[in-house]
Amino acid sequence: MKDTRQARATVGLLLASALVLMTVDHRSGENSPLGPLRGAGTAVFGAVEQAGASVARPVVRFFEAVAAAPEAQRRIEELRGENERLRYALAAQALDHRRSAELHRLLGTAGLGGYEVVPAQVIARRNVPGFEEAVELDVGSADGVRPEMTVLNGDGLVGRVVQVGPSTSTAALISAPASSVGARLEGSGEIGVVRGAGENGRLLHFRLLDSATPITRGQRIVSFGSQRGVPYVAGVPIGVVERVEATPGELTRIAYARPYADLTALNVVGVVVRPPARNPRDAVLPPAGQNGAGR
């Protein structure tokens, strides 16, 4: 009996200290007293994970290869044909390239108005459904990465940087249950909020703020963006609407969208370290093809 009471007291104490930690961390936000602790954790474990990932990568790749084997043969045939075609195309393009470069210099717009992106490799991943979804990237403050920077890949928006160490950084995915991204329906331009749907990155929850706007299956959602592109730059494709919930009488409409980026199997991503030189304040939607059409 005494042992039970002791156990209860211990658990109560521990739970209380967990709550205190949470409160302190949440309330003090940016300059949390626990920040240095977390920074040290990122620095130490980041290095360990970087080493671990280089060991684990071949093994993971082996399992991926086994899983993909039946399709691989067909794919090889396909790629061979495509390679042949591309080789011809490349020969033709090499001729055009020199002329194009000269024209570009002439126009003088090359470096202006573009995003500067640092490529990164995913070295660790944590997904506890309904709790969090985050990945560790192998770039850090030495590469110019800072907290609240946009993370994307060739297909679409991936997430944002939340914690930066010297050579690694942590990114929260847009499918994380507590993340929310300002988004815009392409076409009508209506705004809404994208949140994780807790499906391990397979689905996103999209809340359209105007219930009168028609929303249909197949419509694209792009990021809304904010001042100086923090934390999400504007116009990055997020996903395509897959299912619209019927919410009669409510002030908002709810849809579920499939993300463009394959959030379940992330490998190479990019961190936007610099938004365009020009303040994108008045450009509500960036011109198609700049960054938004890269799908």
Add this chain to the structure above:
Amino acid sequence: MNRDALSAGLVLLLMAVQVTFVNRLPLPGDAAPDLVLLAVVGYALARGARAGAVMGFTAGLFGDLLPPAAHEMGQYALVLCLVGFVAGRWAESRPEAGLAVALGCAALGPVVAVVVGVVFGGAEAGVVALTGGLLPVMLYNVLAAPPMVWAATRVVRGRDRSRVRSRERGARRAGRLAGGRP
């Protein structure tokens, strides 16, 4: 103390393996078992509610510090502390049902995580999350529970025999040792 330090170190190692390797395996259902949770359950089964809660809290705190963490400090500590306590308590009250306790706690862990995420982490509870995300993880946890929990109890018990439910096993081992000595 030495044994506890060893266990904590193993949990730390397990956590790194979990995030760099296990979570990135292309398993069907896009989910993976939570090895750290299972290790805490195994520890609690071997050492009881109080030690289980302490180990759960420690492991959870490591989890809050280990890099891909986008939540507030203390949340994962809360989850694992609760799981460790429940597992130890359950095992103390019915020592013969070790496997059932392990399987139950393996399935219970993800649910506790969701509840803590919704209550403290600002996550939105949705029906989709419960059917699509939770079930695969619970399934993988239950599948991985017997070997993981067995290994964890083995590591913990291997160095100390005054366990909650190892009287007969201890007696057997003592007999073997006595017989094996010249």
